[in-house]
Amino acid sequence: MSKKVYIETYGCQMNVNDTEVIFSILADAGYARTGEMGEADVILANTCSIRDNAEQRIWGRIEVFATERRRRPGVVVGIVGCMAERLKDSLLDSRKVDLVAGPDAYRSLPALLAAITPDHPQINVLLSHEETYADIRPLRIDKNGVSAFISIMRGCNNVCSYCVVPYTRGAERSRDPRTIVREACDVFSRGYKEVTLLGQNVDSYFWKSPEGNVGFAQLLEQVARISPELRVRYSTSHPKDISDEVIETMGRYENICKCIHLPVQSGSDVMLEKMRRRYTRAWYLDRVRKIREVMPDCAITTDIIAGFCGETEQDHQDTLSIMREVGYDAAFMFAYSERPGTLAARHYPDDVPPEVKNRRLTEIIELQNVLSLESNRRDVGRTFRVLVEGPSKRSELELCGRTSSGKMCVFPAVAGVGVGDYVKVRVLDCSSATLRCEQV
Ligand code: 5AD
Ligand code: SF4
Numbered sequence: 001m002s003k004k005v006y007i008e009t010y011g012c013q014m015n016v017n018d019t020e021v022i023f024s025i026l027a028d029a030g031y032a033r034t035g036e037m038g039e040a041d042v043i044l045a046n047t048c049s050i051r052d053n054a055e056q057r058i059w060g061r062i063e064v065f066a067t068e069r070r071r072r073p074g075v076v077v078g079i080v081g082c083m084a085e086r087l088k089d090s091l092l093d094s095r096k097v098d099l100v101a102g103p104d105a106y107r108s109l110p111a112l113l114a115a116i117t118p119d120h121p122q123i124n125v126l127l128s129h130e131e132t133y134a135d136i137r138p139l140r141i142d143k144n145g146v147s148a149f150i151s152i153m154r155g156c157n158n159v160c161s162y163c164v165v166p167y168t169r170g171a172e173r174s175r176d177p178r179t180i181v182r183e184a185c186d187v188f189s190r191g192y193k194e195v196t197l198l199g200q201n202v203d204s205y206f207w208k209s210p211e212g213n214v215g216f217a218q219l220l221e222q223v224a225r226i227s228p229e230l231r232v233r234y235s236t237s238h239p240k241d242i243s244d245e246v247i248e249t250m251g252r253y254e255n256i257c258k259c260i261h262l263p264v265q266s267g268s269d270v271m272l273e274k275m276r277r278r279y280t281r282a283w284y285l286d287r288v289r290k291i292r293e294v295m296p297d298c299a300i301t302t303d304i305i306a307g308f309c310g311e312t313e314q315d316h317q318d319t320l321s322i323m324r325e326v327g328y329d330a331a332f333m334f335a336y337s338e339r340p341g342t343l344a345a346r347h348y349p350d351d352v353p354p355e356v357k358n359r360r361l362t363e364i365i366e367l368q369n370v371l372s373l374e375s376n377r378r379d380v381g382r383t384f385r386v387l388v389e390g391p392s393k394r395s396e397l398e399l400c401g402r403t404s405s406g407k408m409c410v411f412p413a414v415a416g417v418g419v420g421d422y423v424k425v426r427v428l429d430c431s432s433a434t435l436r437c438e439q440v
Contacts, residue, residue, distance in 0.1 A: 005031045006040035011048025012060060013235065015081055017149045019046045020138030022080065022106050027139055029110035037068060042076045042113060044099075045084035049164050051337035055083055066096040076116055079242045080106070082168035085125050086341075089404050092121055103154070103169050104128040117417075127155075127170035134179040137186065144389050146420050147194040148187040152180050153221065156200035158238065160265075161276045161343035162308060162336060165200060174205050177222060178216045184223050184230070193387055193420050194231040195223065203241035217245040224253040229422075231387060231404070239264065239287055240279040251294040257294050259329075259406040262287065262301035267322030268315035271308050274348065281322060288326050292401050299329040299375075299405035306364055307357030308336045309348035316360045323367055329375045329405065331368045335361045369432050376407065376430035383426045383440055384409065390419050403435070411437040 005026050009019045020103060022044070023033050034040050045066050048054040058079075065077040078099030085102040098116045101109060102125035106316070112122040117255050132154055140148060156165045156380040158171040184195045197220070199205060214222075224232050232255060237246075239262055250256045262284075266272055269280050273353070291298050304319060335357045338350040352360075384403040392398035392410045399413045411425050417439070425437035 002030050002032045003041040004034040004039055005042040005044065006034050006037045007044045007046055008061065009046045010054060011046075011082065013149050013196065014200070015046050016081065016141070017138060017140060017151050017165060017198060018081065018106070020141055020149075021133045021136050021151075022109065022400060023045065023139040023141065024136050025106055025109055026113075026272065029113075031110075033139070037065075040075065042078065043068065044078045044080055047079055047081040049086045049168050049339070050304060052339075053337065055087070058083055062091075062094070062096050064394060069096075074361060076113065078107075078109075078113075082164070085127070085168040086164065088123060088125050092123065097121060099123070100125060102127060104131040106133065106377060107131075119305060129133040129171055129173060132173055132175035134175045137183070140187075141364050144419055145191060146387065147196065147388050148192045149196045149198055150183050150187075151175065151199070152197045152202065153199040153205050157204070158201055158278075159276060159343060161274060161347070162305065163341065164339040164342055167341055170202070172201070172204060176272055177207050177219050180219065181222050184226055188226055188230045191420060193422075194233065197223065197232065198235040199234075200236065201238045201241065202236065203238050203243060203246060215245070217243065217249045220246065220249050220256060221253070224249075224256050228255050231255050231257055233259065233406075235261045237262050239284045240277065242287055247291055247294050250298070256408065257404045258298040259301065259404065260298060261301045261303075262291075264319075264322060264326075265303060265305050266308065266311075266315065266319050268311070268318035271311055271315050271318075274310065274344075275305075276307060276343065278426070281318070284322070285325065299407070300326060301330040301406070302328050302332075304324070304331055304333045304364055305336050306333065307352035307363040309344055309350055309352070311336075311352050311360075316363075319364065320367055323364070323371060327375065328368065328371055329407070330372055331364075333361060333364050333368060373430070373432040376432060376435055379403075379407065379427045379435055380430055383424055383429060384435075384437075386425055386437075388417065388419055388421045388423060400434075407435055408433065409435045409437045411439055414439055 047058045069075045076098045080101045084100045091097045098121045100123040105124035109122045153174045155170045155172040207214040384410045386401035388401040390398040400410045426440045428436045429436040
């Protein structure tokens with residue numbers, strides 16, 4: 001009987017996609033996938049190091065896995081992904097882990113698993129300049145079968161001073177566009193209606209080839225041309241790199257979703273400089289102006305860090321004011337968490353007291369709630385084409401799906417309309433999180 005593997009995934013969408021790659025590699029080696037830890041022969045956690053609380057949560061899970069291993073001798077526990085890369089030594093020293101594999105080592109998982117003995121944990125955390133898993137067909141783990149994620153590049157070359165990613169995921173490399181288009185065609189032919197192209201900084205996607213170089217704008221266009229019925233999303237843009245060409249390409253294709261995730265991090269030039277973001281507030285606002293000029297209805301979402309090193313009350317006010325100026329549709333907001341080894345950890349004291357950080361974060365979250373609500377109120381009375389994702393969270397009698405701008409719509413189910421269909425809805429009412437609609 002084939003061995004069963006269970007994987008918990010933490011962190012970003014890219015990690016979710018990596019888990020799909022791991023399942024595919026292990027399936028080829030004869031492993032079956034299970035959603036039950038209690039019946040697994042191999043328990044893996046695909047981990048995240050972005051903030052300390054992400055890592056603490058995983059240490060907690062490692063305790064749970066260790067208990068399972070004591071209960072059922074022979075079970076193997078492995079830590080893969082960003083934390084594996086960063087904490088290999090302490091993971092192995094804990095003796096609670098039999099396997100440690102970094103983000104570029106997934107092809108070696110079958111060999112590593114085969115070599116594990118109680119006294120010989122296995123490790124591979126080598127980072128690669130080439131690995132993109134281009135030829136691997138990810139084993140989809142999404143629940144709805146409507147929306148698939150496709151990695152177009154790996155690693156990151158922007159050394160933002162707070163960020164651990166360049167250390168955990170290594171240097172940036174782009175994936176052959178032909179394999180990306182092939183994967184998108186493949187999921188579309190299997191009934192998916194939406195693909196999200198993933199990269200740490202999609203704007204620096206670049207594939208050199210004698211038949212012509214492919215940048216992100218061209219890649220986006222190639223994927224959009226697969227079918228007008230296939231929606232295309234992407235994440236993440238970098239404000240310093242997002243080009244007019246990309247913005248204009250988005251404007252030309254109805255099926256490229258009108259939503260840009262453009263992490264600002266801070267509204268203060270002093271902080272942006274210290275964060276090594278390599279743009280200014282004015283530059284950022286000019287990019288927003290360009291987006292709105294080409295696509296007046298494009299949603300803009302962001303990431304914000306509260307309480308970075310040396311942040312003053314004025315810097316914080318600058319963040320609140322840029323939020324109002326842009327009027328973000330949604331945001332992910334975090335308190336700064338010092339990551340060992342990063343430029344910031346080496347050069348700047350983490351000197352904003354926790355209570356100040358948290359108070360600023362709360363102010364940022366409260367403002368975003370107001371902005372999200374205002375953004376949703378502007379949509380009341382309008383009609384949108386939404387892609388049905390499934391029943392709503394609250395009731396089987398309701399369906400939910402997203403607008404092109406990424407907003408979640410909820411509406412009464414009607415006979416003949418189901419998951420993967422496009423429907424037209426009118427917005428009747430809203431909260432800061434959802435649009436309540438009727439079909440028209
Ligand atoms: N502390 C807090 N937030 C961070 N992010 C990245 N590194 C840190 C850190 N050390 C946030 C950024 C990034 C998002 C993915 O996580 O806002 O855009
Ligand atoms: Fe994703 Fe960054 Fe977390 Fe790694 S550290 S899993 S790249 S969010």
